[in-house]
Amino acid sequence: MYPLLKKYLSGDISITDEQFNAACNVFHLKTTKRNEVLVESGDISRYMYFVNKGCLRIFLLNTDGKESTRFLVPEGRFGTSFPSFILQEPSLAYVQSVGPSELLMINYDDFRRLTDFLPGWEKAYRNNLEQDYIDSIKRIESLITTSATERYALLMKDNSDLIKMLPTKIIADYLGISRETLSRLKKRV
């Protein structure tokens, strides 16, 4: 029923339809509208969201009250305000669905119990954590060490679907550049 989720939860071992169905029982489908906010700053993030369709944006308000996009979560990945979800403490960040999206949400206790249904999840989760942590470090590194042109080229390579789907304002904010610079880059590439 949800092939993207099945692929993600299986890790590198295959799981049976029965195992997957048992796991699916703890996920709930949520369809969201454009710009719908799922977690406000100050809330405790109660759910992890799997993006089945659409895109999530994790953003902060900086000291001047300006929005700053920390992460974009594309289709086929989990996302939420991670520190708040894992520590069950108030979130600094906001979680928002950028366009209308289809999310599969799972609460904290069920998320921790996923290993009961899924023999490969422990290892798959560890691999996904490593990958998410690496992505987070590479994002910091690229903001420090690369030019706007290189960052745009990298986003084109890794997530060209996101560029088509998202408003220019959000892409520019994610890349740490102005809308005018982004428009120039788009024409050039």
Add this chain to the structure above:
Amino acid sequence: MYPLLKKYLSGDISITDEQFNAACNVFHLKTTKRNEVLVESGDISRYMYFVNKGCLRIFLLNTDGKESTRFLVPEGRFGTSFPSFILQEPSLAYVQSVGPSELLMINYDDFRRLTDFLPGWEKAYRNNLEQDYIDSIKRIESLITTSATERYALLMKDNSDLIKMLPTKIIADYLGISRETLSRLKKRV
């Protein structure tokens, strides 16, 4: 012999001296000088380092050739250029021991095999990954949403030893402020 390492590797289950000694065989002691560079940008990071004494600094050169401190690894934690180590690809970052340090180093294959010796390591590693990922996110968040005074107060609270141990230049760089601002903060707090 290395109580900090034993605590870290045990996770939340206790391990026997035999299990710990078997694990210790794959760690090698390395003592470093002040400012010794362990990984250069462009190198593949072959080792994970456990800081038994001292402190590691992970830094980048930004587009202007200026150093930018990404992480500080205090005593009792693992650190390296994580993306390079896990993916075994060239590192963007440099890894340096700030003062003379005592490190316990383990190579990639042995790191992956640690679960053979240590029944609790799989879960402990996952917990540590979650914590490191959370620290990385919180570091981005604090650079965006907090003032220099709040960042200094947080570092004082979580890692007051580091402040005593490290040169002002590195602390200021880590906090994203000038040395002059840091001196003012130190006087005020």
